[in-house]
Amino acid sequence: xxxxxxxEFFDRQRxxxxxxxxxxxxxxxxxxxxxxxxxxxxxxxxxxGIGALHLIDNDHVExxxxxxxxxxxxxxxxxxxxxxxxxxxxxxxxxxxSIQAHNLDIFERxxxxxxxxxxxxxxxxxxxxxxxKRLAVASACLKKEIPMIYAGTDTISGSSGMIIFQDSAxxxxxxxxxxxxxxxxxxxxxxxxxxxxxxxxxxxxMELTKQHDTQPAATSFPAASIIAGLALSQLIKLxxxxxxxxxxxxxxxxxxxxxxxxxxxxxxRTCG
Numbered sequence: 001x002x003x004x005x006x007x008e009f010f011d012r013q014r015x016x017x018x019x020x021x022x023x024x025x026x027x028x029x030x031x032x033x034x035x036x037x038x039x040x041x042x043x044x045x046x047x048x049g050i051g052a053l054h055l056i057d058n059d060h061v062e063x064x065x066x067x068x069x070x071x072x073x074x075x076x077x078x079x080x081x082x083x084x085x086x087x088x089x090x091x092x093x094x095x096x097x098s099i100q101a102h103n104l105d106i107f108e109r110x111x112x113x114x115x116x117x118x119x120x121x122x123x124x125x126x127x128x129x130x131x132x133k134r135l136a137v138a139s140a141c142l143k144k145e146i147p148m149i150y151a152g153t154d155t156i157s158g159s160s161g162m163i164i165f166q167d168s169a170x171x172x173x174x175x176x177x178x179x180x181x182x183x184x185x186x187x188x189x190x191x192x193x194x195x196x197x198x199x200x201x202x203x204x205x206m207e208l209t210k211q212h213d214t215q216p217a218a219t220s221f222p223a224a225s226i227i228a229g230l231a232l233s234q235l236i237k238l239x240x241x242x243x244x245x246x247x248x249x250x251x252x253x254x255x256x257x258x259x260x261x262x263x264x265x266x267x268x269r270t271c272g
Contacts, residue, residue: 009095010049021049023239025096028052028119032106032137033126034085035059036219037151039071040228041124041235045097046089048236052098053089054116057081058105064216068224107133107203114198117144122235125150128217130209131180136192138166138174139270143194145169147238151231158218159253161227163234165244172262175270177247183210193270226252 010021027050031042034057045053061069061076061084071085082101089099106113117123123141125148127133134150141148145168153161166174175181181189188208190196206212227250234244245259266272 006096013048018240018242020240024049024236025051027239028054028121029235030054030056030116030120030123031126032056032123033128034069034071034081035065035126035128036068036153036224037126037228037231038124039069039085040225041126041151041232042085042089043070043093044229044232045235046093046095046099048232049095050097052100054100054102054120055082055085056102056104056106056113056116057085058103068219068221070225107136107205110200110202114140114144117141117146120146122146122238123148124231124235126152128152129155129213130183130205130211131178132183132192132209133205135174135178135180135184135270136197136203136205138180139192139194139197141166141168142173142271143198148174149231149234149238149244150174151227153217153219153223153227155213155215155217155219157253158220159223160249160251161223161230162250163227163231163248165234165238165246167246171246172264173268173271176265176268177262181269184208185210189269223252226250 013019014021029045029050031038034055059081061072061079061081063077071088076084080103082103086099086101104112123146125134125137138148147168148166150164164177185208238244246262247260250257
């Protein structure tokens with residue numbers, strides 16, 4: 001009876017003409033940052049039938065998380081996010097997915113992060129500021145030839161968001177699309193290059209970043225859920241070899257969405 005039920009979990013998805021459930025079943029996805037974006041993406045991966053899911057975070061649940069981070073409740077405050085997220089996913093949302101949780105500061109234990117990267121097909125990057133965190137991960141993904149999708153909400157307006165797709169080899173890199181190396185102190189630029197990024201034991205993110213954003217981030221449930229849903233749709237397209245735009249900007253307040261397919265920047269300091 002259980003096997004039959006499992007075969008029926010994804011019947012409605014299989015009705016989509018271009019959908020191939022076996023491609024999701026084979027996929028190994030890393031969700032980096034189990035916050036406003038990451039909790040929605042992780043839940044969607046489990047409900048969609050992604051085969052294997054890795055969750056990485058090293059934060060605790062805070063009261064201010066609860067307006068948008070869907071895997072936590074009031075009783076989880078002060079608990080480790082990845083532990084609670086995994087338990088909630090397994091108990092309430094998992095259909096067929098294998099879930100692993102890693103309570104890890106990837107920048108202090110960079111080689112542990114690189115080891116986890118070895119076994120995944122796509123990185124869903126939901127890291128917060130400073131943006132140099134995302135550059136470091138993007139550089140490692142570029143070197144490892146692993147596609148990366150970054151998704152985040154506008155921390156100033158709280159009612160818009162952005163999705164950036166870094167291809168494993170062909171398209172523009174994260175720095176082409178964001179010019180993030182301009183935020184890195186000159187003495188540290190070479191550390192974050194694909195040529196050196198896999199050799200490091202740790203990355204002093206705060207030390208290498210020119211300017212830190214210390215303002216509380218504005219964000220809401222609609223912003224997090226819509227941007228995460230769009231990011232998950234790009235992941236599913238990627239797994240089906242459907243072209244994915246390199247940049248998506250979504251203005252939720254004014255109901256506007258723009259997308260771009262772009263080329264590499266010739267003099268990019270990461271991939272040029």
